[in-house]
């Protein structure tokens with residue numbers, strides 16, 4: 482569950498939100514609609530923790546992790562649908578990237594070996610082994626059929 486309590490946001494004198502309270506509950510898929518400039522993007526930035534609200538709190542269940550993708554969807558053109566979903570887990574993707582770098586070193590040192598071991602354990606702790614199947618389940622739950630998971634924005 483994602484819980485929004487008493488969120489207000491002001492830019493100077495301008496009040497964008499005043500005392501917003503919402504609970505996003507499991508099993509539902511939510512969309513936010515509103516006129517241009519109404520504050521949709523700003524609200525999502527508050528939800529994801531990118532910016533702080535003037536008042537109020539956003540809370541999730543203990544241990545819950547939030548995945549967030551950039552609003553600029555062109556940012557994922559180089560990746561297929563499944564990869565793009567996984568990129569929402571930025572910390573895991575950083576670990577995967579560093580793991581690839583370390584293993585790709587032509588002069589793999591003892592220190593590199595230790596770092597690789599650390600990265601492997603971080604990867605496992607973060608559910609790295611299940612990340613792909615979790616992303617596939619998430620997409621399927623949203624109604625995106627498996628036949629589309631390997632596709633890219635350019636139609637590949």
Ligand SMILES: Nc1ncnc2c1ncn2[C@@H]1O[C@H](COP(=O)(O)OP(=O)(O)O)[C@@H](O)[C@H]1O
Pocket residue numbers: 492497515516517518519520521522523524
């Ligand atoms: N950092 C900021 N400082 C002042 N005003 C801002 C800032 N960020 C957004 N706004 C204003 O807040 C309003 C909501 O913006 P935004 O959330 O991008 O709207 P939407 O995504 O619904 O089109 C707009 O009027 C925008 O100009």
Ligand SMILES: [Mg+2]
Pocket residue numbers: 521522523
């Ligand atoms: Mg917007």
